[in-house]
Amino acid sequence: MSLPRALPRALLRRSYGTVQSSPSTASIASRIPVALQEATAAVAPRTSWTREEVQHIYETPLNQLTYAAAAIHRRFHDPSAIQMCTLMNIKTGGCSEDCSYCAQSSRHSTGLKATKMSPVDDVLTAARIAKANGSTRFCMGAAWRDMRGRKTSLKNIKQMVSGVRDMGMEVCVTLGMIDDTQAKELKEAGLTAYNHNLDTSREFYPSIITTRSYDERLQTLAHVRDAGINVCSGGILGLGEEDKDRVGLIHTVSSLPKHPESFPVNALVPIPGTPLGERKMISFDKLLRTIATARIVLPATIVRLAAGRISLSEEQQVQCFMAGANAVFTGEKMLTTECNGWDEDREMFEKWGFYPMKSFEKGEEVTVLEGEAAPVAARS
Numbered sequence: 001m002s003l004p005r006a007l008p009r010a011l012l013r014r015s016y017g018t019v020q021s022s023p024s025t026a027s028i029a030s031r032i033p034v035a036l037q038e039a040t041a042a043v044a045p046r047t048s049w050t051r052e053e054v055q056h057i058y059e060t061p062l063n064q065l066t067y068a069a070a071a072i073h074r075r076f077h078d079p080s081a082i083q084m085c086t087l088m089n090i091k092t093g094g095c096s097e098d099c100s101y102c103a104q105s106s107r108h109s110t111g112l113k114a115t116k117m118s119p120v121d122d123v124l125t126a127a128r129i130a131k132a133n134g135s136t137r138f139c140m141g142a143a144w145r146d147m148r149g150r151k152t153s154l155k156n157i158k159q160m161v162s163g164v165r166d167m168g169m170e171v172c173v174t175l176g177m178i179d180d181t182q183a184k185e186l187k188e189a190g191l192t193a194y195n196h197n198l199d200t201s202r203e204f205y206p207s208i209i210t211t212r213s214y215d216e217r218l219q220t221l222a223h224v225r226d227a228g229i230n231v232c233s234g235g236i237l238g239l240g241e242e243d244k245d246r247v248g249l250i251h252t253v254s255s256l257p258k259h260p261e262s263f264p265v266n267a268l269v270p271i272p273g274t275p276l277g278e279r280k281m282i283s284f285d286k287l288l289r290t291i292a293t294a295r296i297v298l299p300a301t302i303v304r305l306a307a308g309r310i311s312l313s314e315e316q317q318v319q320c321f322m323a324g325a326n327a328v329f330t331g332e333k334m335l336t337t338e339c340n341g342w343d344e345d346r347e348m349f350e351k352w353g354f355y356p357m358k359s360f361e362k363g364e365e366v367t368v369l370e371g372e373a374a375p376v377a378a379r380s
């Protein structure tokens, strides 16, 4: 833009107040925790995070936190690519576990009817529909405590896994606890990832589930990892936990021998008839803060905006993507809860400049520097 010729010289020399009073780079940096400054410069994930470091990052003023998360997101990922996954319940309800949030536990009166496992052909048809609609990852969930004594079911699930892989899609299952042999069998069938959420911090966990321990969950994650299957493990927000529990969850997964390749962030969808049926949804700032912290601490991981997305406005979802979330569940249903549909997501992506991530775009593994200080590109 050219300036009008008649503009007095004095005015041209004048310094404007907003410029004069801008804080210096040094004063902004002094308000950013050292852990965040180091994380922002990192060029590879690390597993040596302390809980205090994660907490300092989590407590950073939200606009600084999301800005840092966006910068890290750009270094490790294509920030416009969002993975589209479809999650199908292949066996609904009747689960013997007592997870307080879950409609599928037989211990809660939610009115949900238990079903037998879906036939292999039905599942493959659903996967084909998901692929035709743009999903590149197909996840299958069964409401079981574990896979003990389920030989026929495992055989059928392996057929589903290899059938979905043959379609060129990534395939994930969530079947409760599995042992090392079952994990190896699923790997041989072509399984890409196994989902087993830690849900929350170790300390808060017993207030939510009493029928299996945090260590049992970690044991299943170890079996999955040892079998060479990608790990998908995250949490649920709004269970009544506090900030320190969200920090604890992120710290636990960040200090596993390898970071999970996928970290789902679910917002509790309260189901009437469950012990948490009356809870309010987590506030958006806490959800955003958790996503941004996960993006910073688990830089190469896919951060999955999972259950509860349907309650967010389009603008809130986009804020989550800008702060580092890069996967969604899309389709008709997400287990027993409503889900944003393919058409709606396509429209949103086009409007805001996002596009679907290709299958296997992120590769099979996250490379982590184990037990070392964060490698830095430059220190500020």
Ligand code: SF4
Pocket (backbone or CB within 6 Å): 095, 096, 097, 098, 099, 102, 103, 104, 105, 142, 143, 144, 145, 176
């Ligand atoms: S193990 Fe899974 S299906 Fe069973 S009650 Fe817990 S969350 Fe629900």
